[in-house]
Amino acid sequence: MSGVSGLLVVLITIFFPPLGVFLVAGCGADVLVNICLTILGVIPGHVHAFYIEYVYYDRREQAREGRFAARRAPAVYSERVQTGGQGYGTMAQSAA
Numbered sequence: 135m136s137g138v139s140g141l142l143v144v145l146i147t148i149f150f151p152p153l154g155v156f157l158v159a160g161c162g163a164d165v166l167v168n169i170c171l172t173i174l175g176v177i178p179g180h181v182h183a184f185y186i187e188y189v190y191y192d193r194r195e196q197a198r199e200g201r202f203a204a205r206r207a208p209a210v211y212s213e214r215v216q217t218g219g220q221g222y223g224t225m226a227q228s229a230a
Contacts, residue, residue: 140191144184151176151183158190159212167211186215193218 147154155168164186172179189207196203197220206216 140187143187147180147183147187151179154183155186158187159210159215163211164215182209186210186212190215190218194220 143154143157146157151172152165152168156165159165168179168182168186171182189210193203193207193216195218197218203216210216
């Protein structure tokens with residue numbers, strides 16, 4: 135199901151970048167930055183939106199594999215995106 139939702143978010147982002155960022159990052163600074171970039175020009179808004187989505191899905195895949203990014207992604211303000219939707223940096227460790 136992840137592939138279908140990712141494809142849907144990309145299609146939405148092609149037509150309206152701030153909505154794609156909102157779906158991934160939630161309401162916050164990333165959406166405000168994307169709205170401003172979209173107003174300044176369509177290309178900067180799209181570049182920012184696709185970068186946010188790339189970081190989100192990459193971090194999500196890393197978390198599934200048990201790898202966690204030690205550094206924050208630059209220019210991403212949402213904790214949801216930074217952790218790949220896995221919470222706010224707190225993940226339950228599996229029992230050995």
